[in-house]
Amino acid sequence: MISASNISFAYDGTPVLAGVKLEANSGNIVGLIGPNGSGKSTLLRILYSALPALGGAVMLDDASLSSLSARELSLRIAVVAQEATTSLPISVAEMVLLGRSPHRSSLQSYSSEDHQIAAQALSRVGMRDLAERSFVTLSGGEKQRTLIARALAQQADHLLLDEPTNHLDIHYQHELLQLVRTLGITTVVVLHDLNLAARYCDQLVLLNHGKVVCSGTTAEVLIPEVIEPVYRMNVETLDYGDCLQLLFRPKVPAMVK
Ligand SMILES: Nc1ncnc2c1ncn2[C@@H]1O[C@H](COP(=O)(O)OP(=O)(O)OP(=O)(O)O)[C@@H](O)[C@H]1O
DSSP states (O other): OEEEEEEEEEETTEEEEEEEEEEEOTTOEEEEEOSTTSSHHHHHHHHTTSSOOSEEEEEETTEEGGGSOHHHHHHHEEEEOSSOOOOSOOBHHHHHHGGGGGGSOTTSOOOHHHHHHHHHHHHHTTOGGGTTSBGGGSOHHHHHHHHHHHHHHHTOSEEEEESTTTTOOHHHHHHHHHHHHHHTOEEEEEOSOHHHHHHHOSEEEEEETTEEEEEEEHHHHSSHHHHHHHHTEEEEEEEOSSOEEEEEEESSOOOOO
16 A cells, blocks of 8 residues: 655745645555646656655655665556656567566576566567567657566556557557556556546546645546546546546637648
8 A cells, every 4th residue: 555645845946745645455446636737747756756755754664764775665656757767779588578677686686487577578568579679769669668567576566657669559558558457566657648547447536736636436536526627627427337438628729720
């Protein structure tokens, strides 16, 4: 379980998050949604200790995040962030092996078990055939799948994903989130696509201007009364039985030329 309470943060004195609460229970997928600039990536960075919260606390099960060493953190939390990770000429297989780093001391070389786990992770994201390719030559989607494989190879029990479906075509968007669901790992995922959030998340936290506007199940959050004012769009919900889906219409019709 990862939980954040009363989180505040500011960049150079400009407040970005205030009083934010998020709770991801064991095995659940929590979607972090909200408009551009609402503070999603900042909150995610605080959850993996890349940024220090100005106020509030983050707990990993019973331990405060700040009490854990960098190695303990990387054994517990795997991250796929938005930033490009390297310009170094390393292969796809080597990139995925980096996920095994927290499991060995700096003097140890990778074991055959590490290689096996990394190869399995590559297979799970459909990238085994590209194992020997240079990472920097991959397409955006292939890079993204490689980084997911690296996170899988890490075998942490928490997974934090910042817009993991970026660069992925519709097939791989669903395949990736289906894969995340099968892992059964406590996950916090930043998503822009509310219909993917509806289909794959257990709980949602909706941020706007650095504050939680609404949190709860997808059925509690993805309702027109909540979504329309935040995104300034007309929203219609369709209940397909297994999940909700949303239809959007601009509030102001496009000007006719
Ligand atoms: N390094 C930084 N220095 C100053 N301001 C920043 C920095 N990073 C982000 N911000 C600002 O903080 C606010 C929140 O940014 P953040 O990236 O967390 O939002 P987001 O919800 O993830 O946005 P998006 O959906 O566009 O990716 C924005 O106003 C952004 O301009």
